[in-house]
Amino acid sequence: MDIKVKEAQIWVNDLCEGVAGYIPCGEDGVVGQGTMRSLIMGLQHVLFTSAEYPAQVSGVFGPTTLSLLEGWGDIGMSTTSPNICNLVRHGLWCKGYSGGFTDGVIDQEVADSIYALRADIGVVSGSFVSPKVFKALLTTDPYKLADGGNDWLRLAQKHLNLNYVDIPAFSICPTDGLPSRNYQQSLMMGIQSEIGIAPSQITGLFGPGTQAGLKTAPFQLSQTSYSVPITALFVAACLMNEGYFDGTKYTIDWRKQYTQEVTEFVTAFQKFSKLANTNGSADFDTWAQLLVSSGNPDRLHRRIASDCISEITPSRGAALYNAGYRTVGRYLDEDTERIPEEDWLYKWIQEGELESIFGAGLHCFPISQYYGGAIGEFTYANGVNEATKAHLKAVEYGFEAGTCIYFAVDYDALDSEVTSNILPYFRGVREGLQSQGGRYTAGVYGSRNVCIRVSAAGLAKWSFVSGMSWGFSGNQGYPLPPNWVFNQIKEANFVVSSSDSFGLDSNIARYDSVLGVDHVQADTSREEYLDRLDAIYDAIFSGGWVDHFDPDSTDDTGRNWNANVLAHFYLKQSQFGEALDGDPSAGDVDRALPLLDVKGWVEHAMGVFGNGRSTAVHVFEDLNVNFAKAFAAVSPLTVMRTNPIPLGGEPMISTRRGPIGDMARLYNQWRNRRGEYPSGFDFCQQYMGRFGVPSFLTVADYMATNYGRMIRYFSTPSGDENAARPLYNAALRSAWEYSLTDAIGFFASGTAAGMAASLREEFVEVSQIDSNATDVHDSWRKELLLEVGSAQGQIDKLPHQLAAAELDGFISGYVDRMIAMSNGDF
Structure with a gap:
């Protein structure tokens, strides 16, 4: 509690006691919106009474309040109204400046504080309070550098306040060094002023006049542009978009010249945003992309994705393909339980529709939205329930394991609401998907801020940004999420023919490899799968990629053509697609195998076989295992991470399967249910491994892990380190001679105590996470055991933080189930 803030609260409540419409603030000594609203009401009470207006106290500092305040001129040491002086004094105390100790006057101490406030704001120096500074004084906006604030961005904020404060609609911008909605609007007003829009017409909106002005010659900037106001505003826009571009963090210093450093930043930003121009100069598309979340809503480059609530018929699919689209987002379901039937939109995928989409040459990505339009819908329980339903619908449609489902936040969630509701909802989504065996991964649809925060919490792999809602507060002042794959830029009526049209959202697509799916799952036998794998190896050998049946051979130039790795890359090409498309994440592959022409091989293989699909193989009884997961456990490269960890780290390659990974996932579920299961x-x-039990470690999960380990065992040379590594298809044949129970038993050998001790040592080591993890293994650990806290969906302690007896009980239970499963107890 701040005693001076409490005095301000008591004073204004006394001043306005009995005033119609006045809302008293709490007298708790804590500054908040309520305190500032009451101070504004106090000012309005004084102004309207002095002007002989009918008393109007709204708590909103609008144009009328500002106009009446202008009639008082600048407020300073010569001001004689005790109430006006006290409003300034109490406002200063609430802002963290000294408001002096003499009631009803502005003395030298108060004047010095006003001088300091004006310096922090960036306006012309002085010891007087102008009307707009008075307005700034009665907000909760910060005017000192915030923790995590950027000194360079703070200079840009001051620049805006100094040069554009006289625009009628301009409100003083916070100068805390953090990008924000206010900063974006202030910047837009500065741009409109430089375009030549009349001050009375400046709104801060990205309208037709602003767009037309940005297309004119003065705004086409490059390194030949020197110190002009437009360049300063352009750099200010760049500062609002700092972040991780394809795995590398890019920042920029405040400056007024278009230097080489600006060119380099803009080039990286253009590539990350998938703009057509990537030469580092500022054209209209670049300006638009820097200023608003939609960018240029009419841009064509990479506008190959779409989404809609309408059925895609064969004719619509053909029309979409001919218009340049290559994928369409469609809904898995609709909230038919709560919505009356007469209000159903029938937005879910219709019977035969996927065949129409694929037949037109399009991909499809699934969206889950049962409601999602208000804060009250986002709870942990709803996340669990809706993810479970989405899983069942996706299975019904035949979407393969690993498919990303985008869960929608379809309203303007404030940052505080992301904390209170959106994150708990997505923790529930994680719980729901994992409890069904983790067949599908979660993506997030929403504003930039929603996508950034959900993804940084490890709760979404990909971001689908609602960029066309550029008025959302979550889209203003926030950069594109590091893991964005779709950016929704425009809604329009798509005309198929004179008799058919439908509403379609146009999206920019970042990667060809994350467009969705081009088929749904069909089981195949072991024999069919092996035949396909044999054909892949035949192509490797007969195509000259490897000279003979030696999976580790090299050609005359010394390039390493490892047959197993080539087979792996083809089978997993969708996950490695970012690297194959030439994005910076290719560096991960280059560092791992610098001499392997991955792109050349995959293009060759896709020309022979088409897309590398992870086929579901019928293994035994009614269980399916996706053997792309098995290959992930075997390959020297394992699995490429594509979601940054956290807050924008670079994509990485890391192992994500194996018994320790399984155990970590199961541990997360236990700690979330520790109240039921101490x-x-x-x-x-x-x-663990029970048929029909929703678990983070299902029988199918455990089967995939153990068959993967079997394959690795049989594909590892024994004895001679120089011996050629056996081919994976041969390893598969050897592994499949074992039943599931034999495969589990193969690794459940030795005493239970010995296995527990070994697993415990590995598990404790895994859980000791570096909070600033950048190393591949540390980042994997952080992903497995990311959130620690008290909220629902978070774990309370990492494994190494538990009492030894408590952790040993869990590990003993894990080992006991391993042994039981090897004996057929499912």
Whole structure:
């Protein structure tokens, strides 16, 4: 509590006691919106009474309040109204400046504070309070550098306040060094002023006049542009978009010249945003992309994605393809339980529709939105429920394992609401998907801020940005998320023919490899799968990629043509697609295998076989295992991470399977249900590898891990380190001679105590996470055990933080279930 803030609260409540419409503030000594609203009402009470207006107290500092305040001129040491002086004094105390100790006057101490406030704001120096400074004084906006604030951006904020404060609609911008909605609007007003829009017409909106002005010659900037106001505003726009571009963090210093450093920043930004121009100069598309979340809504480059609520018929699919689209987002379901049937939109995928989409040459990505239009819908329980329903619908449609489902936040969620509701909802989504075996991954649809925060919490792999809603507060002042794959830029009526049209959202697509799916799952037998794999190896050998049946051979130039790695890259090409498309994440592959022409091989293989699909193989009884996962456990490269960790780290390659990964996922579920299952041993007995039990470690998960380990075992040379590594298809044949129970038992050898001790040592080591993890292995650990806290959906402690007996109980339960499963207890 601040005693001076409490005095301000008591004073204004006394001043306005009995005033119609006045809302008293709490007298708790804590500054907040309520306190500032009451001070504004106090000012309005004084102004309207003095002007002989009918008393009007709204708590909103609007044009009338500003106009009446202008009639008082500048407020300073000569001001004689005790109430006006006290409003300035109490406002200063609430802002963290000294408001002096003499009631009803502005003395030298107060004048010095006003001088300091004006310096922090960036306006012309002085010891007087102009009307707009008075307005700034009665907000909760900060005017000192915030924790995590950027000194260079703060200079840009001051620049805007100094040069454009006289625009009628301009409100003083916070100078905390943080990008924000206010900063974006202030910047837009400065741009409109430089375009030549009349001051009375300046709104801060990205309208037709602003767009037309940005297309004119003065705004086409490059390194030949020197110190002009437009260049300063352009750099200010760049500062608002700093971040991780394809895995590398880019920042820029405040300056008024278009230097080489500006060119380099803009080039990286253009590539990251998938603009047509990537030469570092400022054309209209670049300006638009820097200023608003939609960018240029009419841009064509990479506008190959779409989404809609309408059925895609064969004719619509053909029309979309001919118009340049290559994928369409469609809904898995609709909230038919709560919505009356007469209000159904029938937005879910219709019978035979996927065949129409694929037949037209399009991909499809699934969206889940049962409601999603208000804060009250976003709860942990709803996340679990809706993710479970989305899983069942996706399985019904035949979407393969690994498909990303985008869960929608279709309203303007404030940052505080992201914390209170959106993150708990997505923790529930994670719980729901994992409890069904983790067949699908979660993506997020929403504003930039929603996407950034959900993804940084490790709760979404990909971001689908609602960029066309550029008025959302979550889209203003925030950069594109590091893991964005779709940016929704425009809604329009798509005309198929004179008799058919439908509403379509146009999206920019970042990667060809994350467009969605071009088929749905069909089971195949082991024999069919092996035949396909044999054909892949035949293509490797007969195509000259490897000279003979030696999977580790090299050609005359010394390039390493490892047959197993080539087979792996083809089978997993969709996950490695970012590297194959030439994005910076290719550096991960280059560092791992610098002499392997991955792109050349995959293009060759796709020309022979088409897309590399992860086919579901019928293994035994009614279980399916996606053997792309098995290959992930075997390959020297394992699996490429594509979602940054956290807050924009670079894409990485890391192992994500194996018994420690399985155990970590199961541990997360236990710690989230520790109230029901205090004993980790009991929890494992109930939830590990049980048919029909929603678990983070299902029988199918465990089967994939153990067959993957079997394949690795049989593809590893024994004895001679120089021996050629056996081919994976041969390893598969050897592994498949074992039943599931034999495969589990193969690795469940030795004493239970010995296995527990070994696993415990590895698990504790995994959980000791570097909070600033950048190393591949540290980042993998952070992903497996990311959130630690008290909220629902978070774990309370990392494994190494548990009491030894408590952790040992969980690990003993895990080992006990391993042994039981090897004996057929599912």
